[in-house]
Structure formats: C-alpha cells, structure tokens
Amino acid sequence: MAMSPALSRSSAPPRWQDYVQLLKPRVMSLVIFTAITGLVCANAPINPVLGAIAIFCIAVGAGASAAFNMWYDADIDAKMRRTRGRPVPAGKVQGADALAMGVVLSLFSVMLLGMTTNWLAAGLLAFTIFFYAVVYTMWLKRSTPQNIVIGGLAGALPPVIGWAAATGTAPLNAWLLCAIIFMWTPPHFWALSLYTSEDYQKAGVPMMPVTAGAASTRKQILIYSLLFVPLCIVPALTGLGGLTYLVVAALGGLMFLFLAWRVFKSRAGETGGQRNDDGLYDVKASSKDARNLFAFSILYLTLLFATLLAEHLLDLPAVGVFS
C-alpha cells in the first residue's frame, strides 16, 4: 500500500524540536500574553511562583490543543502551503505520537493548574482544550464557514482562565477580555483567508471566502469590525481600562475601521488576487488591503492587552463610568 502524502514518513528520525513544533509555539506565546493580562488585571494577591506556574499550565494546555489539532488535521495540513511543513504532514512525527502528546499534556496541565490554583481555572482550561480539539478541529472546521467565529471562543478564553487562577472567580470584566478576542477573530482570520482561500479550497475547508465568496466575506469583515471596535472601548467604561487604554483603543479602533473599510471597497480575494509563494505577507496588489488589516489586527490586539497590562502593573487610575 502506498502511503498518502499526509501519512508519508520522513527518512530523518524525529528530533525533540519537532515535538516542540507540535505545540505551535507562536500561538502559545499569544496565549501566555493574554492569560498574564487576565491574571494581572484581576488585581488579586497571588503568590508570584503560583502565578507563574498557573501561566505555564495554561501555555501547556494550549500546546496540548495544538498537538490534537496537528494530529487530526494532518490530511488537510498536507494540502496547504502554510501548513504542509508541520511535523505530522511532513512525516517528521507520527500522528499517534502527536495524539499521545496531546492527551498527556492535557492531563498534566489541567491537574497541575487545579492543584496550584483552583478547580474553576482548571475546569475552564479543560473546557478550552476540549472546545479547540473536538468542537473546532473535529467538527466545525470541516463543516461550516462559521468555523472560526464559534471556534474563536477557544482562543478567547485564556484571559478568563488567568483571571480565575488569581481569584477563583470569573467576573464580567474577565468575560469582557474574552469578548474582545472573540469579536477580533473573524475580521482577523477572514482578512487572512481572503488571500489564502485557494489553499483552503484545495484542502476542502469551508472558509467564508470559499463558500460565500470574497465580496460577502469583505462585507462581513466590515460588520464584525463595526461591532468589535466599540467593544474595545467598553473596558474604559467599566473601570478595567484607564485613560491610556481609552486613547489607544479609540485611535487604534479608528485605524482598524479605516482598514476594514479599505478591504470592503477593495477586490481582495477575487481570482488572481492570492498571495505569492514567498510568505504570509507577500501578496498580490489586489489583496494588499486584506494583508494590511490582517497585520494591523495583530498589532491592535497586542496594544490593547499590553496597555491594560501596563496600567494595572503601574497602578494607573481608571476612568470607568460604571465602576
């Protein structure tokens, strides 16, 4: 029996670095950053050692989700330029090893987080892993163009877990951080998928540009952006964010809306407007507006959370009207 490209075995033996790649370290770094923000914004006294271990557990839990994803999605990863170099489709690591790593790290991270902090945080982490691995990866991703809208909840939960780890509770402000990431995900990913939809089409993944077309996706990016940007202002009203946060959220939000409007008016995602072979940011002229929104969305979210983090670490005054 000939092995399919997705299941081919590399002649090179697996190295420990290949197993690290299974954890998606870049995604993990974003999870660490947002979880730290949640933990710090909770303003609760927590032993710094336990706080650091809690963040470590959340990061390992995110890595476990990624390992499950790499195991299950090896067949479609092998068909897409962006993902075909991943350890499983490249044949460096066997799928069963990725699955075993996901199971072991899930148990390790959830149990240790529970013992270190509290079982609310551990339960939220377990739910996040389940939601990403089962609900998003195994169900939504291959069945609906709303995959990243609903599945985005998994990426939005780390600040709530961080908050719960510090306080044992998950109040409205924690869920506000979750809502911001949740509403950020559709314009962020759809901007990317506008110029990578050829890959998704080839792999049979029903991303929005593949099923609804580029024009509809551009319109939905604008609608989600109009909902997302006002939501980013709300932490300044509830007392979670201060004056600096308000300025960053407002100015960055205006820029975000401007770029979303440019995408709406552009022909991004139309045939022939896909990216070149040289990397994620190297796109053809008609897709540059989508590329710009994708890049700025990362910067904007980072700035929002970094500002909240700095304000709480420096104890800057809040401007909340409902606090």
Add this chain to the structure above:
Amino acid sequence: MSEPTPDPTVEARARRGRNIALALGLVLFVVLVFVVTVVRLGGSVGQRPF
C-alpha cells in the same frame, strides 16, 4: 512497502536528544509539584498537630 532507513548515527543522536528532553520534562514536573506543595503548605506546617 519499504520505509526509508535512517542513518544509525543520526538516529542515535536524535533518540538521545529526545530522551534528554523527556528526562528534563519529567524532572520539571517533579520540581513543579514539589514547589507547589511547599508554597501551598505555607511556613507553619511544622507546627500543625497530627
């Protein structure tokens, strides 16, 4: 079906790297559980009645 045969030296080096990484991971786990236990028990654990 014939599978590609890796170079024995490269194979041994890769296995050694994986074993060291696994050992470090296990040591880290033991250290973390120990640290969590000590921190959560607090300083006055010795004074508690049996």
